Amino acid sequence: MIEIEKMTSLHLGRVNTLSVESDQLQYVATIDDILASANAQIRPHVIIANDEVVGFFLIDTAYADHNDCVESNSLGLRSFFIDHKHQGNGYAKQTLQILPTYLMSNFPKQTNVYLTVNCKNKLAQKSYLNAGFYDTGNLYHGGKSGPQHIMCMDLNLV
Ligand SMILES: CC(C)(COP(=O)(O)OP(=O)(O)OC[C@H]1O[C@@H](n2cnc3c(N)ncnc32)[C@H](O)[C@@H]1OP(=O)(O)O)[C@@H](O)C(=O)NCCC(=O)NCCS
Numbered sequence: 001m002i003e004i005e006k007m008t009s010l011h012l013g014r015v016n017t018l019s020v021e022s023d024q025l026q027y028v029a030t031i032d033d034i035l036a037s038a039n040a041q042i043r044p045h046v047i048i049a050n051d052e053v054v055g056f057f058l059i060d061t062a063y064a065d066h067n068d069c070v071e072s073n074s075l076g077l078r079s080f081f082i083d084h085k086h087q088g089n090g091y092a093k094q095t096l097q098i099l100p101t102y103l104m105s106n107f108p109k110q111t112n113v114y115l116t117v118n119c120k121n122k123l124a125q126k127s128y129l130n131a132g133f134y135d136t137g138n139l140y141h142g143g144k145s146g147p148q149h150i151m152c153m154d155l156n157l158v
Helices: 009-015 031-037 091-106 122-131
Strands: 002-006 042-049 052-060 074-082 112-118 134-140 148-154
Touching (some): 002 091, 009 042, 009 052, 031 052, 042 091, 052 091, 074 091, 091 112, 091 122, 112 122, 122 148
Parallel strands (some): 074 112
Antiparallel strands (some): 042 052, 052 074, 112 148, 134 148
């Protein structure tokens, strides 16, 4: 069973060991860089399977403040990844299935969740679309590895 938890100092030892394949580093930063970007508004979360931390993501509660054309009551899903040793086991799929309920419980005033995904990252795009995100049709050009699709999920419709 998959669970989502807010990251605490108790998770730090395991989180520090998480990584993706080298060819996936164009899609997410290293865990050191990701953790350095976390703060009171950009909140780290862990994905737990069988009592083990297998993945990670950030929830950006100030996403609308630094993204034009995003409604003020929107969250951002950032740096979503599954550790390379645990990929291909359905953990991303299961996490994205429970994510809307988790967000609605923990951020009840927010009604949308946005993300950007590299146009080359077909596997992640498929996972997000299958989970109920839709492609807004807009592109984000600020990433280091080329344009990214901007996707959104309306939490009221879940
Ligand atoms: C994208 C990512 C999160 C998917 O995680 P995962 O746990 O391996 O994915 P799942 O096992 O849940 O599989 C999701 C789907 O992809 C398919 N899939 C998984 N690995 C695959 C592979 N190597 N080749 C082809 N298809 C694959 C699965 O069959 C599944 O398809 P389905 O929904 O039709 O059954 C993971 O590859 C990852 O962390 N990538 C690097 C970071 C990244 O790109 N993050 C996204 C940033 S926007």
